[in-house]
Amino acid sequence: MSETGKKSLVVFQDKTIRRTLHNDEWYFAVVDVVAVLTDSVNPTDYIKKIRRRDPILAQGWGQIVTPLSIETAGGVQKVNCANVKGLFRIIQSIPSPKAEPFKQWLAQVGYDRVLEIENPELAQERMKELYEQKGYPKDWIDKRLRGIAIRQNLTDEWKARGITDERDFAILTAEISKATFGMTPSAYKIYKGLNSPNQNLRDHMTDLELIFTMLGERVTTELSKQEKPTSMPGHKSVAQRGGRVAGNARKETEKELGHSIISEENHLSNDELPGIGEGEDK
Incomplete structure (x- = not known):
């Protein structure tokens, strides 16, 4: 893989999450983050379930998620991505116990800011x-x-x-x-x-x-x-x-x-x- 390709990956809990720079900001592959936090065998289907359960998230999906081209070992792919703020919103709708530490951290961050x-x-x-x-x-x-x-x-x-x-x-x-x-x-x-x-x-x-x-x-x-x-x-x-x-x-x-x-x-x-x-x- 090229040096650019290597920089397009980040490792979290021994799992790879694809990312790319967009408007001078890191955007991460939503499906990869969901896979890490849920261990779902079909994270794409899991995302569809999240959107059905959370109509407000579904309504604003186009503002949260952006399709971007990402270079990985398999070549350049078009993947739905979100920045950190967008990912935090998505994580709020994930009931998996693995997502709970992120939710607690977000609550603490909000309290600290107040x-x-x-x-x-x-x-x-x-x-x-x-x-x-x-x-x-x-x-x-x-x-x-x-x-x-x-x-x-x-x-x-x-x-x-x-x-x-x-x-x-x-x-x-x-x-x-x-x-x-x-x-x-x-x-x-x-x-x-x-x-x-x-x-x-x-x-x-x-x-x-x-x-x-x-x-x-x-x-x-x-x-x-x-x-x-x-x-x-x-x-x-x-x-x-x-x-x-x-x-x-x-x-x-x-x-x-x-x-x-x-x-x-x-x-x-x-x-x-x-x-x-x-x-x-x-």
Whole structure:
């Protein structure tokens, strides 16, 4: 099987589940997941029974499930697939005892999220624990969490000034990154050898890279608050200037240190868990 084919498979409880990337997100073969959770001799027929038992699921089936081509050992096949959110909805309709741990986990996740809404500090503690589980040092985690807060302040400022389209967020983020590091986030990911859409660029930055990222975004936020731009050209100008402040500081730092702080270093050895962050890499 080709390398792409191998990446199209994931092993769960010694059983193979086919998957494919679609719209920068993993989609999994529904029939494979049902087979794992039910041990049914005919998982396709089992899915039909699930839909008959759950009319609401059946009614929204077209929004939950997407037919996608998946490369496996037997070649490329068209298979009904769902993302993680869709799979969770399907699992809720599976009465098999093997599915019960997933249902309990979903209930706990929902409860935790309610608590985090009431007390945002809990969300920060959860994120810190996830980074610790991935093996990041505590001083790096502190910078990363501070960077997330600064990023959130910036996106809130953009939204307050009329920026709502994800593409516009990506364009403005790219302008800050280019002015700070001379690269857009997508080019930076390539530079660091990051190929998966689930790999968050900032989760692979060094301390200094995080610091200058924060500086560019914080200055951009302050400039936007002062100047209150109302058009995309105005926002781009502010983003470029905010990034330029960080870029000049980076160059001065590099002159003193005698080497570039733009690093190919990454944390791919810690990349088994999904990327953590605020979705800022565009």
